[in-house]
Amino acid sequence: MSLNTINFSGNSGFGEPLSLQIYKHILKKIIEGEFKAGDKIVEEDISKELNTSRAPVREALYLLQVDGIVERMPRRGTVVKSFTKSEIEEYNDVIIELIRVAVNYLSNKWNEEHKLKFKEYFNEVSTEYEKKNVIEYQIKLEQLLRYILSIANNKALIRFYEEANSILKVFAQVQWTIKTMENFHCKLKDFGAAMLESDFAKANKAIYETIKLGVK
Template identity: 35%
Template sequence: MNPIANDTLSQKIADHITTQIVEGKISPGERLLEKELTEIYGTSRAPIREALYILENQGIVERVPRKGVFARKYSYSEIEEFYDVVYELTRYAVCKGIDSTDTDDKVKELDHLLNKVELSISKEDFRISFDYIEEIHEKIFEISNNRVLLDLYDKLNKQWTTFRYITLSHPESLMKSIKEYRNIYLIIVNKDKSKIEDVLLDKKTRALSVLKKLS
């Protein structure tokens, strides 16, 4: 059975390829051949080409003239720059959430997600835990009540998911990340902006230390 049904759009093919990259089934620097992809997804070349253009625009793959399309391989300096931007946006999202007067329901949803991910870790269901972490970080940006900020997060998240999956692949790292998110939740609840810089710096430093070893 094909992993993607015949009547789906190029976006769904692009999403599936992204998942393959995130989970390490397609390695950084690996070439993506249109012919092979048409066989995998049981479709013509047109939606495959469109899917690859979508991924190229998202920074997931890169097109090399006269060589083809490859899963993008980032240098450590590129990853570091990316994390600088993402964590600055996260800091801003948390601060906006603290200042907002209409976040109670979203903060409760964040707490609920944290409870669910903590339970999934206790059951050693790490794949589900990763999915919850994706929801947790998106919820932090939703709490900002800033549509432009949330749109920026959506655009960056495809690339960030790959890095996040790598850094959280070890259970110990996953548990530390949940503790950090719980601290962010408490900062929002207590409206204490003074602690956000230190919490996010520790989180960024831990993630980059893992990625540096693998770069």
């Protein structure tokens, strides 16, 4: 649900390829309204803005096209498609179901070691909440959710999560406020308590209610 600071050196601190960094840069502009539906995105302009070659920009635009965010139009080039709140909510619903499936997958693997590590990640999220640091909160939250997915150890879940989350991370960076974080964390505490109690039915209900608040 967070976006790390983009470093256009060809390699981010988290090993992201340059094309993905550019993808997020363009997506952020779309969500913020700098690029509106129907606007043309000029490959050369982006490469000059970011002081990079056109090849990774071209790849980033292709990734955006695959995700249905831009489209190639005859004699016009790459233009922005409409990006509605309902579409954001659809991506959010996908994330909810993936996390709930992951919780079900890990139910027979969950042990005291996992609980301790989960509690450690949850405490890091809570620390950023206390500091009212929205961006760092999002980063720690994503680490927590990724930990759930890692225990479930299902490659398909992880792949689908990455695809849906790439859009939601940028949305959260642009749209979340301290109030959003406060409402979200209030429900997240229920999820954390349920996981530590190994009450997976309660955890599934809590994560549904929690992540729903991420796009309110």
